[in-house]
Amino acid sequence: MSELLTRFTRRGYLLTRIQEAGGIWTTQRASTVLAHSPWGHHRNTVRKDLRALARAGRVVAKDSNGRRTYIPQELTVERPETASVELSDGGRLTLTGWSLTELAPDYYGISHMQIGGWLPEDWDRTSVPWGTNQLIRAELPGEASITEPVNVEVEAKYHGTTRAFIKIQWPHARYPADWLTTLRTTGKLPVPIDGGASQ
Numbered sequence: 001m002s003e004l005l006t007r008f009t010r011r012g013y014l015l016t017r018i019q020e021a022g023g024i025w026t027t028q029r030a031s032t033v034l035a036h037s038p039w040g041h042h043r044n045t046v047r048k049d050l051r052a053l054a055r056a057g058r059v060v061a062k063d064s065n066g067r068r069t070y071i072p073q074e075l076t077v078e079r080p081e082t083a084s085v086e087l088s089d090g091g092r093l094t095l096t097g098w099s100l101t102e103l104a105p106d107y108y109g110i111s112h113m114q115i116g117g118w119l120p121e122d123w124d125r126t127s128v129p130w131g132t133n134q135l136i137r138a139e140l141p142g143e144a145s146i147t148e149p150v151n152v153e154v155e156a157k158y159h160g161t162t163r164a165f166i167k168i169q170w171p172h173a174r175y176p177a178d179w180l181t182t183l184r185t186t187g188k189l190p191v192p193i194d195g196g197a198s199q
Contacts (some may be wrong), residue, residue, distance in 0.1 A: 010039040011049050012101045014152065015058055018072055019097065019116060020167075025050070025059070025070040026105060038180055054131045058099075072097070084154040085168060087154065090129030100143055103174045110157055113172040115140070119156070119164045130153045135168060159166070 017033045027047050034041035034127055050070050054061040059070040069080070083098040095117025105111045115138060133154045138146040156166045173192040182190040 010034065010037070010097070011052060013037055013039070013103075014046075014049055015053055015099060016101055016103075016114070016116060018053075018059060018070070019165060020157060022072055022165075025068065033081045041170070063090065081141045083125075083141065084137075085115060086138070086141040087129055087168075088134040088136055088149075088153075090127070090133065090140070090154070091168070096120075099138055102172060103169070105179050109175040109177055109179055111175060112169045115168045118167060119166055121162045123164060130156065133168075133169065 006093060012032060018030075021132065027043055027050065030046045030050060031041045031043055034046060050059065051061075053059045056140045059072055061184060081098075081142050083095045084092060086092045087094065087128050095115070098115060098117030101114045101116065103114050132155060133152050134150045135146065140146070150170050152168050152170045154166065154168050156164045158164050175192055176190050178188055
């Protein structure tokens with residue numbers, strides 16, 4: 001997972017969008033999503049990205065009417081690894097199909113880290129935390145645990161009546177105002193102005 005998701009990558013961005021929206025994904029649908037991102041969306045590149053995500057076990061490839069389609073792995077087979085996060089308002093949450101992603105910098109040049117994952121199917125819908133919160137601790141298999149409290153924004157989106165995908169975000173780093181131009185011309189983000197944005 002680290003190879004795909006621990007840095008700000010096209011595949012990490014695409015996987016996050018697939019997990020959030022759910023449903024059936026084709027090369028055309030993925031290309032449309034990437035058209036609104038900092039990266040190019042040539043069909044052959046998108047096709048390779050979808051195949052790589054399938055090889056990594058993050059999406060499932062299916063053939064339908066002679067077309068190759070993909071669906072999120074979390075909607076079919078649960079990943080054996082689970083992540084555990086503890087929020088000051090909401091308690092301890094167990095997440096499946098989780099990812100840790102550095103999101104694109106916003107208008108002000110601030111990038112955010114995001115933990116995304118599925119809550120258990122039997123989770124009480126009324127107990128899902130929303131809005132401003134504090135992340136007390138996060139245990140992420142294969143990644144360094146987060147042990148220092150950090151202020152976060154929490155959002156949950158329901159798929160059907162039983163599944164909820166939760167996103168926990170916090171400021172991570174501040175980049176120069178021309179970060180997007182640098183990314184497009186060099187293929188890399190510029191050096192951050194500082195290692196962490198103010199909370």
